[in-house]
Amino acid sequence: MTELDLRESLRLTLRHSFGDILDLPLFSPGEMSETAQAHPAQQLAEYAKKIQFCESCSLHIGRRKLVFGRGEPAARIAFVGDFPSLSDDKTGEPFSDEQGDLLSKMILAMKLRPEEVYLTNIYKCRPPSGERPDPRHLLACQTHLIYQFTCVAAPVIVALGEESARAMARSEAPLQILRKQTFEWQGRRVIPTHHPRDLHDSPQLKKEAWEDLRRAMQSLAQLS
Numbered sequence: 001m002t003e004l005d006l007r008e009s010l011r012l013t014l015r016h017s018f019g020d021i022l023d024l025p026l027f028s029p030g031e032m033s034e035t036a037q038a039h040p041a042q043q044l045a046e047y048a049k050k051i052q053f054c055e056s057c058s059l060h061i062g063r064r065k066l067v068f069g070r071g072e073p074a075a076r077i078a079f080v081g082d083f084p085s086l087s088d089d090k091t092g093e094p095f096s097d098e099q100g101d102l103l104s105k106m107i108l109a110m111k112l113r114p115e116e117v118y119l120t121n122i123y124k125c126r127p128p129s130g131e132r133p134d135p136r137h138l139l140a141c142q143t144h145l146i147y148q149f150t151c152v153a154a155p156v157i158v159a160l161g162e163e164s165a166r167a168m169a170r171s172e173a174p175l176q177i178l179r180k181q182t183f184e185w186q187g188r189r190v191i192p193t194h195h196p197r198d199l200h201d202s203p204q205l206k207k208e209a210w211e212d213l214r215r216a217m218q219s220l221a222q223l224s
Contacts, residue, residue: 161195
């Protein structure tokens, strides 16, 4: 008996034993779609749970909650800040205070809905006693950020603030120089701009921020 005959014999045996059930999909199209969409979100949730007690660097000292990220993994654009605020440290959610309110207005001005984007920070813990993060902290935290963007689809990232812009551009240049350029990080386009915290303190910077957000919108249009 040839290999082809063996395969046909096996097919007939299975058909006799299980009938038309072999013709049915394991999931309905709707279930398959929901499973595919939920998978990156589930991966992110599991990873966040895994690192919730991270002690890879000194930023964990005095931490209330690790602030991982929130939003839509399938988002076309992501916003990456520097470190969590006091409110974020309490809630475990990034941009949970007036900075987040201003960021939401910026997102709406871009004709996007807040739930359509992904939000996170370079550093997942608030620095204790106002300590400024250093390269050791970045080395520890960038592993988490890189993992996030294996699950988050966004081809465009807006880096919020000098700390975030420098980290993603791998540069020590000031924000006023970096924000006029576009960088590549992990295969994504990065457009630096002012952090909502700075816009709140210095409203005159909002014009520059809007110029940067328009560049981000243009990048999205080019990649559509």
